[in-house]
Amino acid sequence: MTRPSSRSGHSDSTGTAAARTARADSAESAGSAESADGTDSAHGSAPVVVGTPGSFARSVLDERHPALIERVRRAVPYPPALQRALDALLEEITEGVVERLADDEPGAERWRDEPHYGRPWADVPFLWAESYFYRRLLAALGHFGPGPWQGIDPFAPFKEAELTSTKVDDELSALDRLPGLPAAERDRTLLLSSLWGNRADLGFRMSTGSGGLAERVPGLVVDDSAALWGVLDAGPPGTVCLVADNAGPELLPDLVLADHLLGSGRADTVVLHLKPYPYYVSDATTADVLACLDRLSGAAEPAARVGARLRQALRAGRLVLRAHPFSCAPHGYGLMPADLRDDFASATLTIMKGDLNYRRLVGDRHWPATIAFDEVTAYFPGPVAALRTLKCDVVTGLPAGTLERLHAEAAEDPAGSGAAWRTSGTHALIQVRA
Numbered sequence: 001m002t003r004p005s006s007r008s009g010h011s012d013s014t015g016t017a018a019a020r021t022a023r024a025d026s027a028e029s030a031g032s033a034e035s036a037d038g039t040d041s042a043h044g045s046a047p048v049v050v051g052t053p054g055s056f057a058r059s060v061l062d063e064r065h066p067a068l069i070e071r072v073r074r075a076v077p078y079p080p081a082l083q084r085a086l087d088a089l090l091e092e093i094t095e096g097v098v099e100r101l102a103d104d105e106p107g108a109e110r111w112r113d114e115p116h117y118g119r120p121w122a123d124v125p126f127l128w129a130e131s132y133f134y135r136r137l138l139a140a141l142g143h144f145g146p147g148p149w150q151g152i153d154p155f156a157p158f159k160e161a162e163l164t165s166t167k168v169d170d171e172l173s174a175l176d177r178l179p180g181l182p183a184a185e186r187d188r189t190l191l192l193s194s195l196w197g198n199r200a201d202l203g204f205r206m207s208t209g210s211g212g213l214a215e216r217v218p219g220l221v222v223d224d225s226a227a228l229w230g231v232l233d234a235g236p237p238g239t240v241c242l243v244a245d246n247a248g249p250e251l252l253p254d255l256v257l258a259d260h261l262l263g264s265g266r267a268d269t270v271v272l273h274l275k276p277y278p279y280y281v282s283d284a285t286t287a288d289v290l291a292c293l294d295r296l297s298g299a300a301e302p303a304a305r306v307g308a309r310l311r312q313a314l315r316a317g318r319l320v321l322r323a324h325p326f327s328c329a330p331h332g333y334g335l336m337p338a339d340l341r342d343d344f345a346s347a348t349l350t351i352m353k354g355d356l357n358y359r360r361l362v363g364d365r366h367w368p369a370t371i372a373f374d375e376v377t378a379y380f381p382g383p384v385a386a387l388r389t390l391k392c393d394v395v396t397g398l399p400a401g402t403l404e405r406l407h408a409e410a411a412e413d414p415a416g417s418g419a420a421w422r423t424s425g426t427h428a429l430i431q432v433r434a
């Protein structure tokens, strides 16, 4: 069942978007350390990712976005007027320049002063272009209404197919092996399940050999998990902010991890940050959390018990859902508004899930892969961890030896593109700045 998501748009509580972007751009053009996304670095700022010909970003703009329009068109029987709006968007992103939202589009005023209109989509910051593409797609499909398509999630068919697959039942049944594990192994298993869930395949299987977690560990290029638990165990339980990424196969292990943090005394409150509207195809909204709770409650034990505890935690205010408009903003967290900054500053730890949140956390830039994670997250107002499978060019905090090994492996792989480890989802990282 697809629950209509709430009506909202990208609000900007730090003055107009243009003022922020102009300030950041001028800072960047002045060569100061502050970058267009607010991330500071002693190294100054690396080049912002744009759709350079032949780049991964360009393949997303030229191939993935047009393909997504066709997937959405096939999955939902939209009427002729919305089909025509999809046609117009497809033509614009493949042959045109960035156009404004229509003046009568709900929330258009928050995008009006952005500085990228009239430029080719490939020339503007990739993070901005992707975010704006999804906002334009929802506009084309009447998501913000008024009208019969208001609140309809165009990606619901894809999310539903993932969540109802029998593979999820198999994975959830593996939870029955958790109670028998030593506490430290339970911690590790649930953390790795949440991490690899970002690869959109549940990782509860604790067994080695069958593609279980042990087999995936070689793809872990940075593992700061000990530091993560160290932050959580350093004092009395407080608030953990879990910034969610994808729904279904990623959100389920994220929710199980949240239940574990609450149940093992690592957190007295978990604030689950969601998207206020459908975004990047599978990003999780409140409707997706409710669908996951239904899925858990309908599964065999112990998954059903986890679902019941999470429902109780929601009712008791120990699990809090948050859908801040900035979660769908086309900027890095370096430009986050004050209220969101306060959330993260007051948390024992903020856990950022997934590739997009990583890009927004460190800054969507071609950083040297070995630049310290602490350095590019120095602006962040509290302890922060990233759990992410690598699905784009941006990476930081790699030990030099690891980078050399990855380059050597890529060079030996005749089929490889030389940088597949950066974008294929086969590698992952757990990074912490305490």
Ligand SMILES: O=P(O)(O)OC[C@@]1(O)O[C@H](CO)[C@@H](O)[C@@H]1O
Pocket: 060, 064, 130, 198, 245, 246, 280, 353, 354, 355, 356, 357, 359, 389, 391, 392
């Ligand atoms: O945040 P997620 O879901 O882990 O990954 C999202 C993402 O990898 O998909 C896009 C390519 O389609 C990237 O630009 C973006 O970072």
